[in-house]
Amino acid sequence: MSSFIVAILLVGSLSWGPLSHAKDSYLDSINGEADDITVDSAVSLDASGQPQGAEAPSIPKDLDIAGFEELLRSRYIGSYMFYNKLSDGDKTSVYDEYLSSKDIESIRKKIISLFSSH
Amino acid sequence: MKARTRFRTLQIISAVLVMSVTGAASALDVKLTETRDFVTVNHEGRSVRVERIQDENNVLTGGFAKTSRKCPPFCIHPIRVDPAVETVGEVEIFDFMERQLRNGSGVLVDARTPAWHKRGTIPGSINLPFTVFSRDTSDPELAAAMSKLGVSRKGPDSGLSMNSLLDMIGLGSGGSQVWDFSNAKEALFWCNGPWCDQSPRAINALLKQGYPPEKLFYYRGGMQLWQVLGLTTIVPED
DSSP, rough: OEEEEEEHHHHHHHHHHHHHHHOOHHHHHHHHHTTOOOOTEEEBOOTTTSBBBSSSSSOOOOOOOHHHHHHHHOOHHHHHHTTTSSSSHHHHHHHHHHHHHHOOHHHHHHHHHHTTTT | HHHHHHHHHHHHHHHEEEEHHHHHHOOOOOOOSOSSEEEEEEEEEOOOEBBBOOOTTTOOOGGGGOOOTTTTTTTOOOOOOSSSEEEEEEHHHHHIIIIIIHTEEEEEOOOOOOOTTTOBBOOTTEEOOGGGGGGTTTTHOOOOOOOOHOOEOOOGGGGOOHHHHHHHHOOOOOOGGEETTTTTEEEEEOOOOOOOOOHEEEEHHHHHTTTTTTEEEEEESSSHHHHHTTBBOOOOOO
C-alpha cells in the first residue's frame, strides 16, 4: 500500500510539478502590452501624501470667458460677487490668471488683490 | 477719509471671509454618487482623496482609450469569475474603502504584474501579482502574499490525510490542508477591466488554495472603468 502511495506521489510530482512552473505565454502577452500603456491623470503622491492637485478641487480647463464666469457664479459665488465689481480690464486679468494657473486659489487671490487695489 | 479707508478695509475682510466660506462649501460638479463627493483612503500610510476629474470635457487619451486588443489572450470575461464569488462595481469599492480598508478587515488587491501596477493604480490597493497565487504551497512568496490576506500556514501537526495526499498529486482542492483561513480578510481583486484575465486568475488560484469564496470579491470593471469614470489614480512609490 505504502509503495503504491509513493508511486502516486512520484507520478504526481513528475507530471504536475513541471506544469505549474511552465512558462505562461499569457505573461509574455500582458507584459508586452504593459510596455505601451499610459494611465490618464495618474498622479504621484507629494511629500504631504496628497496626490498633486487633488487636494484643491480641480477646475475645468480651457473655458472661454463666459464659461469661466459661469464657473465662478455656479461654484464660487463669493469670488463671483467680488469679480463682478471689477472693471472689464481687471476681469480680463482674472481670466488670464485662470488660463495660466487653472488654480482656484490663485484666481481668488487675484480677485482680492484687484478688488483691494482700487 | 479715515472712515472711507476703514469701510474699504472692512469690505476686503468680508470679501475674504465670504470667499473662503463659499469656497469651502462649494460641492463638486462631478460627484461620485448623488450623496458622495469623494472618499478618502489610506495609501501607503497616507490619506488620499478619491474623486472624479471635474473637467466635463475631459476624454481619455492614454492606454485605456484603446478599444481593441488581440483575443486571445485579451478576451471579454463573463460577469462572474465563480458562482460563489461576488462581482462588485465602483460604488461597492467606495464602500469597501470606507469600511473594510479603514477597519483593516479587507484588502484591495491590484492583481496585475508590477509592469502594469507601476504605471498607475487605484488608491488603497496593494500589488499582489496573480502569478504568485499559483505557486507551489511551499513557496515563500506565496506565503508572504497569503499573510497580507490574513492567511497563515498551518502547523506541522496536520498529518498525512487523504485530502492532503490528493492535494499533493493535484487531484484535491489545493492548499486546504496547508493554510489557516480562520483570519482571512475580505479580498477585493481587480486588474485592467473586462478584457483582463489577471484578477480572475488570482481568484481562481486562491479558490484552489481553499480561500473562502464569500471573502473574495471581483471588480470586473478594473482600471478600464475606473479611468472611464475619471476616478483618481496614483503612481505608486518604488
